[in-house]
Amino acid sequence: MFTCCYTLLSAILWLAALPFLLLFSFKKKYRRSIPARFFLWKNPPLREGGIWFHVCSFGEARGVAPLVERFAPELRRMSATTQTGFESIASLAPEQSRYLPFEPLLWLWVKPQKALVVMEAELWYLLFTVAKRRGAPTFLINARISDRSWPGYRRFAWFYRRIFARIDRIFAQSEKDRERLEALGARNVEVTGNIKLAQRPQPTRQLPKPEGYxxxxxxxxxxxxxxxxxxxxxxxxxxxxxxxxxxxxxxxxxxxxxxxxxxxxxxxxxxxxxxxxxxxxxxxxxxxxxxxxxxxxxxxxxxxxxxxxxxxxxxxxxxxxxxxxxxxxxxxxxxxxxxxxxxxxxxxxxxxxxxxxxxxxxxxxxxxxxxxxxxxxxxxxxxxxxxx
CATH class of the missing domain: 3.40.50.2000 (Glycogen Phosphorylase B;)
Structure with missing residues (x-):
């Protein structure tokens, strides 16, 4: 019942926003993202049977890259919310990179995948719901709840509990994040630290260390x-x-x-x-x-x-x-x-x-x-x- 009501309300919001979306789609900044996300223009579904990684923007895309690269290219499916995120994921999955559609459109767009892996705080209710109904185990990685965001999460705890009920495994950045996530109903939470710290360039050659400090x-x-x-x-x-x-x-x-x-x-x-x-x-x-x-x-x-x-x-x-x-x-x-x-x-x-x-x-x-x-x-x- 909740999922039906949520989908209906999201669809009504989408219809109400159509004039504004059309207006903003002519702006250079949104010329590609708005048509793709809200009208599925040049944004076909990801091919089924892969590992679907979702990020928001550039920082998350860069942070998840070392993990994505551990999987064979033919398994990679990627989506992003923003233009900078989309541009960043394109090199990781050139043929299977997409903008994430607005939530009610996910019912038409999502194909069965082997797993859904979402980065940080992209807590879209229908993203997890639809992916799970299509058979994908769901993961939230590098999860965090900042001090500034925490009061808002607590205020809508009833809603976030429904989201976390649809997430099978969570990897949090810190012990504080784990405690906050569990207070909102998250299950199977493990602390791994910020995986963005795992992306470390290595020396390309050995410079001669001089004498002294x-x-x-x-x-x-x-x-x-x-x-x-x-x-x-x-x-x-x-x-x-x-x-x-x-x-x-x-x-x-x-x-x-x-x-x-x-x-x-x-x-x-x-x-x-x-x-x-x-x-x-x-x-x-x-x-x-x-x-x-x-x-x-x-x-x-x-x-x-x-x-x-x-x-x-x-x-x-x-x-x-x-x-x-x-x-x-x-x-x-x-x-x-x-x-x-x-x-x-x-x-x-x-x-x-x-x-x-x-x-x-x-x-x-x-x-x-x-x-x-x-x-x-x-x-x-x-x-x-x-x-x-």
Whole structure:
């Protein structure tokens, strides 16, 4: 009865929204997604008999990629809610990537699949209901309920209990998420950590580690290199063997940053070097002026000062550095990376004005550790394969 009423109400909402949907479909941003999602235009059903992965947008698509790639291409079926999500999944399943239709249309669209695997918080009632009625075991992976969202979930707990009754297996990001999910009626919940942390690029080559304590200023932006240089001077006064490796975020700034570093080195009677000239790291200040070397720099660094957050830019991915376990210092403006930062223990947060004080005594800084089970992807893969 509930499913019939819900489908009817969704269909009425769809009909009422038709004029607005038609209007918005002419906007460039929605020209592809609205016709596909709400009118099934150029959006045929996924071929039956596969593993259907569903994501919302770019972040979820990128996070689920390592799991999807563990399955044969002919088994992959993928859907997304947003345009960025759709563009991201296309490379994982070129012939079997779709926009997820609006809920009442799922009755016409969904074919029987071997499993449905949904990422994070895409809790569409009819998505799970229809897939399950067509014979697919259902999974929710990387599940989370944020502090901001939790009051809303509790307010509509009666509704979410119906959704969770249709989910067979859940893998949560944290113990707090598990407790909240179970309070809403979720069953078979296991904590695996944030699987987005499992997507870690590996070094492409072994750079020669220089003598002494190596500080890597990574992905720096305008206004950050100067603060790092001043802070490094404080460290070098206490540890003369220390070296600073600067890796600007944008290659078009290499020359400008080099001039700054060269001038600073002359004032301190230090040696400065560009990596591209001889590929040596034996200098007081080194500019990494080659693209694609950041992960290789992390692998040999003793400490990382992560740029992009000492100015209001939003921060950068700290997972790539944290996998090596060294101390990491970041500025406070990491608003675009909050989810990833929450999955890392030990990051030191300091404003630009306090960077020198923090960097002066690196032994007081904690090493970083990723909060994800080492076998998280293997565990989820095994559970999915068990139902094939």
């Amino acid at each position: 190596l500080v890597c200023a990574a992905s720096t932006h305008e206004g950050e290199e100067g603060a790092v240089l001043e802070a490094f001077r404080e460290l070098k006064a206490l540890r003369p063997e220390a070296k600073l490796l600067v890796v600007p975020r944008h290659p078009e700034r290499f020359d400008k940053v080099w001039r700054m570093m060269e001038s600073f080195a002359k004032l301190q009677a230090w040696q400065a070097r560009r990596f591209s000239q001889g590929e040596s790291l034996e200098a007081d200040l080194i500019l990494m002026d080659r693209m694609g070397e950041l992960i290789n720099c992390y692998a040999i660094s003793d400490l990382v000062v992560l740029g992009g957050a000492f100015e209001p830019i939003g921060g950068h991915n700290a997972v790539e550095a944290a996998q090596f376990g060294m101390p990491i210092i970041s500025g406070p403006h990491y608003f675009n990376q909050e989810e990833l930062f929450a999955g890392i223990e030990g990051i030191t947060i300091a404003p630009k004005e306090e960077l020198a004080e923090v960097l002066r005594y690196p032994k007081l800084l904690e090493p970083t550790r990723l909060k994800v089970r080492g076998d998280a992807l293997e565990r989820i893969e095994k559970e999915i394969r068990n139902v094939l």
